[in-house]
Amino acid sequence: MKILGIDTSSTVATAALLSEERLVAEYVLNNRHTHLEKLISMIDRLLTDADTELKELGAVAVAVGPGSFTGIRIGMACAQGLSHVCNIPLVGVNTLDALAYNLMHCGDLICPVVDAQRGEVYTCLYRWEEGELKRLWDYEVIRVERLIERLLELNSRTILVGDGAGLVTSALPEGLTAGEKITVAHRIFAMPRASSVAAAGLNDFLSGKTCNCFSIKPFYMRKSHAEEKWEEKYGKC
Template structure:
């Protein structure tokens, strides 16, 4: 039995979970104010205690690596890296969009996770579950919400959207569509936000396939440069590398 600790603080949600091939042992999720630097370690301690799992019994640490909140991603990554380093455990970084798609395992529709990127833009991709395997159909993208709506309608196929950027699509549509009204379906709020159990499930699948990182090799995935980096480029008229 492989035990995975999943961590996600890439959005307003701070969450941790312990999961194996057999069951979800424990999950703790707070969807409130961003105070991840104060919350993450107590949340991790709680799920380990409630799942009756010692840190040494963990086989791998899964963490949401972005895109999402720059600060939240860094906090979650640092927390996961610290645990992995202290225990000499492997890590697996899960793209936040991939993790959101695991919220809807087995969905018969296309899945479009949407993360608010500010400025009326969203981070997104497109997925389909096929015989228990998640297939990504688009590259990870940063796109204006109105352009995304146009692309989703052009698919001529039902697509379920979820994530903290859904409200931007609702603003564009100016109405909450149902499956009978249009091809865009909004996931139930209970399944729409990031979940650490989904990060853990994705990590478990990849670990079983032989994938793994270390606390030194794992890297965050941002897509967009941070505001500080953009301001620096504007000030000095240069573009940072990488």
């Protein structure tokens, strides 16, 4: 059983091939605005280098958000195309869940934070318990300052992952430095990884949680800025 993982929900474009026994291959391109140009060729090279054909894939796992509206659509469109043409099951993986998988079996609290613009982040809180990832909060959009307050109230060490981590640490109260109660994962583990999307997707696949190219949906936690501006000008449809 091999599963292809895809994540283009941020400035990072990444693809990975995972089997039940090992990580076979992973490519990461941390270069803004190249997803549409690079994703297909990245996946093609990944599979070629891993001597794997599309027909050998048991599933495709793709990050469905929250994150960049355009990035999410690019990754999902690619996954839907592969699913439709090759009749491969899809697994939609929440971006925040996937980021928490970057720190598998970590003993501290894990708080993924994805930049939602306008001083807000998409976030959730997790803990690994007995080999399983437990979600402690609902997914939410929150002001950075309010998130810091809530994390400090926990009185536990929390590790941040995701592109919103810098927003959080830069807003820490005066006298509190990053690393005391709130710390950022190493930059290699703080960014999106398709291997984590694949790992989370494999877990869901084995639990029977799959969809197809028509039923998979993006996970948008709010309307895009363009949609909000349209409604301000023309009203809701």
